[in-house]
Amino acid sequence: MVTRSDTTGFAIPYRSAVAERGRLCAGIDPHVALLEQWGLPVDATGLRQFADICVEALGPVAAVIKPQVAFFEAFGSAGYAVLEAVIDGCREAGALVLADAKRGDIGSTMDAYAHAWLDGRSPLCSDAVTVSPYLGFGSLSPAVDAARSSGRGVFVLARTSNPEGGAVQLAGTGERSVGQLIVDEASASNADGSATVGLVVGATRSHGLDLEGLGGPILAPGLGAQGATARDLPEVFDGADPAWVLPASSRGILRAGPDPQAVRASFATARDEVEAALG
Numbered sequence: 001m002v003t004r005s006d007t008t009g010f011a012i013p014y015r016s017a018v019a020e021r022g023r024l025c026a027g028i029d030p031h032v033a034l035l036e037q038w039g040l041p042v043d044a045t046g047l048r049q050f051a052d053i054c055v056e057a058l059g060p061v062a063a064v065i066k067p068q069v070a071f072f073e074a075f076g077s078a079g080y081a082v083l084e085a086v087i088d089g090c091r092e093a094g095a096l097v098l099a100d101a102k103r104g105d106i107g108s109t110m111d112a113y114a115h116a117w118l119d120g121r122s123p124l125c126s127d128a129v130t131v132s133p134y135l136g137f138g139s140l141s142p143a144v145d146a147a148r149s150s151g152r153g154v155f156v157l158a159r160t161s162n163p164e165g166g167a168v169q170l171a172g173t174g175e176r177s178v179g180q181l182i183v184d185e186a187s188a189s190n191a192d193g194s195a196t197v198g199l200v201v202g203a204t205r206s207h208g209l210d211l212e213g214l215g216g217p218i219l220a221p222g223l224g225a226q227g228a229t230a231r232d233l234p235e236v237f238d239g240a241d242p243a244w245v246l247p248a249s250s251r252g253i254l255r256a257g258p259d260p261q262a263v264r265a266s267f268a269t270a271r272d273e274v275e276a277a278l279g
């Protein structure tokens with residue numbers, strides 16, 4: 001089980017997890033197509049079996065595991081019960097859990113999301129959560145504050161892996177793009193060395209961001225199914241501290257299932273490629 005102290009921030013558990021287990025975030029995305037490929041029923045029972053295999057395969061070996069909340073939500077309350085079990089199971093196996101919920105709302109509602117995902121009394125409490133800053137970076141304060149005071153993290157969308165993202169994220173605000181404004185806000189928030197605020201920057205294309213002073217983790221989705229490869233990483237993240245780069249893959253790993261050993265081997269291959277590429 002991951003231990004944390006409210007005085008060390010997210011930097012300590014994060015750095016220790018990736019030092020021990022390597023820089024690859026394993027996504028748990030129970031797509032209908034994957035349930036079918038694994039020979040499982042497309043219902044809450046199949047979801048539970050899928051989740052159990054993922055926890056068994058990935059919990060003891062991945063530094064960070066990212067369940068995509070949408071795929072659990074699709075099964076209603078039964079799906080949420082499975083998500084709770086995934087969060088608990090992965091954390092008990094020593095992985096950090098990054099809930100991919102992409103929450104973002106006005107501050108008073110953000111406060112409720114912060115309680116749901118970052119408060120130790122919530123059944124959904126995770127080590128970190130993805131958040132969307134497009135109601136203004138400041139609207140995320142309740143989540144940033146909750147994360148900072150409990151040694152957890154938030155990962156803020158800056159330059160996403162999808163082709164549509166550029167229309168908003170590359171738009172200018174004065175001399176800076178919207179994406180760079182998010183990076184700069186995150187860097188300022190990490191000035192205390194806590195690494196509370198991570199970013200999401202897709203690995204699928206060059207992002208044009210200055211990430212040098214971030215002082216926090218950079219989740220880089222897009223490996224595997226979206227076409228990015230480990231070999232792309234040094235160029236895409238040129239200028240960023242490679243120690244903070246955390247590539248992520250979901251379907252690229254999970255397609256090896258349903259045998260837990262095959263899923264684990266697929267994860268290990270991808271992680272070793274990332275480690276070799278990032279140096």
Ligand SMILES: O=C(O)c1cc(=O)[nH]c(=O)n1[C@@H]1O[C@H](COP(=O)(O)O)[C@@H](O)[C@H]1O
Pocket residue numbers: 027029068100130159160161162200201202221222223224225226248249250251252
């Ligand atoms: O926040 C994310 O994780 C995320 C941001 C982004 O820019 N692009 C992106 O693909 N993701 C998520 O990362 C996962 C990618 O899954 P695969 O394409 O199967 O590896 C999905 O859960 C996406 O929601």
